[in-house]
Amino acid sequence: MSLDKEQVQHIAMLARLNLSDEEYAESVEKLSKIVDFVDQLSAVDTTDVVPMAHPVDAAQRLRPDDVTATNDRDHYQQNAPEVVDGLYLVPKVLE
Amino acid sequence: MDMHRQTLTELCAGLDKGDFTSVELTQTLLDRVAAQDEKLNAFITVTSTEALAAAASADKARAAGNIGALNGLPIVHKDIFCTEGIKTTCGSKMLDNFISPYNATVVQKMADAGAVILGKSNMDEFAMGSSNETSFFGPVRNPWNLECSPGGSSGGSAASVAARLAPAATGTDTGGSIRQPAALTGTVGLKPTYGRVSRYGMIAFASSLDQAGMITRSAEDAARMLGVMAGFDERDSTSIDQAVPDYLAGIGESIKGLRVGVVRQHSDEGLEERTGARAKDAIAVLESMGATTVEVDLPNIDLSVPTYYVVAPAECSSNLSRFDGVRFGHRAENAEDLLDLYCRSRGEGFGDEVKRRIMTGAYVLSAGYYDAYYIKAQQVRQLIADDFKKAFADVDLIAGPTAPSPAFKLGDKVDDPIQMYLNDIYTIGANLAGLPAMSVPCGFVDDMPVGLHLVGPHFGEEMLLRCGHQYQQETDWHIACPEAFK
Numbered sequence: 001m002s003l004d005k006e007q008v009q010h011i012a013m014l015a016r017l018n019l020s021d022e023e024y025a026e027s028v029e030k031l032s033k034i035v036d037f038v039d040q041l042s043a044v045d046t047t048d049v050v051p052m053a054h055p056v057d058a059a060q061r062l063r064p065d066d067v068t069a070t071n072d073r074d075h076y077q078q079n080a081p082e083v084v085d086g087l088y089l090v091p092k093v094l095e
Numbered sequence: 096m097d098m099h100r101q102t103l104t105e106l107c108a109g110l111d112k113g114d115f116t117s118v119e120l121t122q123t124l125l126d127r128v129a130a131q132d133e134k135l136n137a138f139i140t141v142t143s144t145e146a147l148a149a150a151a152s153a154d155k156a157r158a159a160g161n162i163g164a165l166n167g168l169p170i171v172h173k174d175i176f177c178t179e180g181i182k183t184t185c186g187s188k189m190l191d192n193f194i195s196p197y198n199a200t201v202v203q204k205m206a207d208a209g210a211v212i213l214g215k216s217n218m219d220e221f222a223m224g225s226s227n228e229t230s231f232f233g234p235v236r237n238p239w240n241l242e243c244s245p246g247g248s249s250g251g252s253a254a255s256v257a258a259r260l261a262p263a264a265t266g267t268d269t270g271g272s273i274r275q276p277a278a279l280t281g282t283v284g285l286k287p288t289y290g291r292v293s294r295y296g297m298i299a300f301a302s303s304l305d306q307a308g309m310i311t312r313s314a315e316d317a318a319r320m321l322g323v324m325a326g327f328d329e330r331d332s333t334s335i336d337q338a339v340p341d342y343l344a345g346i347g348e349s350i351k352g353l354r355v356g357v358v359r360q361h362s363d364e365g366l367e368e369r370t371g372a373r374a375k376d377a378i379a380v381l382e383s384m385g386a387t388t389v390e391v392d393l394p395n396i397d398l399s400v401p402t403y404y405v406v407a408p409a410e411c412s413s414n415l416s417r418f419d420g421v422r423f424g425h426r427a428e429n430a431e432d433l434l435d436l437y438c439r440s441r442g443e444g445f446g447d448e449v450k451r452r453i454m455t456g457a458y459v460l461s462a463g464y465y466d467a468y469y470i471k472a473q474q475v476r477q478l479i480a481d482d483f484k485k486a487f488a489d490v491d492l493i494a495g496p497t498a499p500s501p502a503f504k505l506g507d508k509v510d511d512p513i514q515m516y517l518n519d520i521y522t523i524g525a526n527l528a529g530l531p532a533m534s535v536p537c538g539f540v541d542d543m544p545v546g547l548h549l550v551g552p553h554f555g556e557e558m559l560l561r562c563g564h565q566y567q568q569e570t571d572w573h574i575a576c577p578e579a580f581k
Binding site: 003008011012013014015016017018019023026027030031033034035037038039040041042044046049050051052053054055056058060061063072075076078079080081082088090091092093 | 192193288289290329333335336395398401402404405416420422423424426431432433434435441442443447451455456457458459470471472474478527528529
């Protein structure tokens with residue numbers, strides 16, 4: 001196994017994913033297989049190759065910094081799990 | 096002929112002649128969905144009320160002489176496209192309660208052209224899968240054999256078109272998610288050039304690879320739809336500002352002199368023999384029509400799958416970080432603190448394959464591994480794109496099989512991610528290089544359809560569509576209909 005449980009726990013924390021014990025066991029096995037599989041790239045000679053930035057070679061487009069959209073907060077917040085007075089509610093962050 | 100068996104082009108003519116109205120057509124198809132979809136599970140949401148209302152206004156517009164390119168034609172949207180006021184789940188528990196507050200550009204353009212939405216099609220969760228088995232809403236079944244997968248991730252779109260529940264459907268393709276299910280269901284699937292069709296409102300998986308396209312029954316129908324879907328969109332920062340040609344204009348022209356490339360390096364390991372033979376037969380048909388074949392070199396093509404499985408998970412892990420249980424989507428109950436809210440909302444809301452890809456992405460992007468995996472993969476990706484560029488100096492398109500085998504049984508590959516990933520070995524290269532590519536039905540193996548894969552240079556859609564259409568003038572594989580859905 002190229003990854004152990006501790007590494008997978010670290011990755012899951014980075015990804016903010018809560019996993020069950022069963023999921024951890026399966027993830028160690030399957031993620032190790034995936035990492036082993038993609039490791040074949042390390043054998044490729046990529047000296048002086050510029051990493052791809054855009055598949056069609058286009059540059060990032062810019063636009064003037066104008067106000068283009070109106071505030072539609074109430075409409076968008078209809079999908080929010082918990083809101084009060086236009087504010088999103090989360091568990092207490094500060095004591 | 097029965098309405099449900101007609102192509103978009105035929106239906107359009109029928110509406111023009113007044114053989115039937117859009118309301119009659121829409122009702123006929125809604126009745127078929129109600130009667131048949133229990134077997135397939137191709138739909139997540141059926142929008143009967145909205146469809147009939149849209150059909151009625153299309154009929155009114157037609158009577159008044161306002162006839163959009165898709166006026167009154169019923170279609171299905173993959174449930175990855177945001178549809179205003181309609182549930183948009185992306186095949187996930189995470190978005191099971193999400194009513195989109197806006198339309199994707201593709202949805203808006205098609206609505207403006209008069210299209211009628213029958214419903215939203217089932218798909219692999221967040222488009223991550225090649226068999227439609229990762230959907231929170233259960234797998235879709237293949238109309239040609241209900242024990243088989245229709246492919247994925249646009250499995251519901253492909254199955255609904257193959258089963259004649261809809262004449263056409265939208266799809267998205269990140270590594271083969273339009274073309275592989277098209278091949279496995281005997282339908283036509285086109286993935287346009289990266290940037291040709293707007294990604295605005297299309298729920299993001301891997302943004303440098305994702306592209307919207309369509310599944311239809313003929314290349315001609317794909318041309319009709321692409322004309323509506325394509326074009327610059329200032330709301331998509333990677334949209335390409337280039338004029339949209341009339342894709343229908345040139346499809347009638349001969350393919351005499353077309354140079355068809357056949358890849359020398361494609362390893363045939365894992366290619367089911369008869370599936371490969373059907374693709375060779377199809378290339379022979381193109382030759383009989385005046386095309387010439389040329390062997391081309393893509394020396395790095397076998398690295399496309401491992402390259403993809405670094406780039407796509409990396410981008411997926413960034414894109415899916417937006418699901419936090421705070422602003423929209425699934426939220427865990429009784430969270431102890433903010434971290435617990437994030438971790439449990441995401442742990443509960445995402446399925447196994449999505450979690451696996453997020454974690455793969457988090458790993459390859461994490462401190463100490465970024466250069467070894469992500470930068471390395473983007474370098475190999477450049478090598479693969481350069482190979483294609485060189486090949487297209489000598490040929491007009493590249494042809495081969497779309498998938499290594501016909502449809503496999505549901506459950507067969509679900510436990511082995513690498514086996515599942517290798518399904519996309521022939522399709523992934525086009526995504527990595529941003530190229531347009533299409534699958535057209537080219538025969539059967541043990542009564543299951545297989546596809547011919549055509550890849551073109553950037554913005555080569557017209558030529559792909561012409562080649563596909565001309566092939567379909569010589570063959571009738573695309574007309575075959577599964578017995579149970581006639």
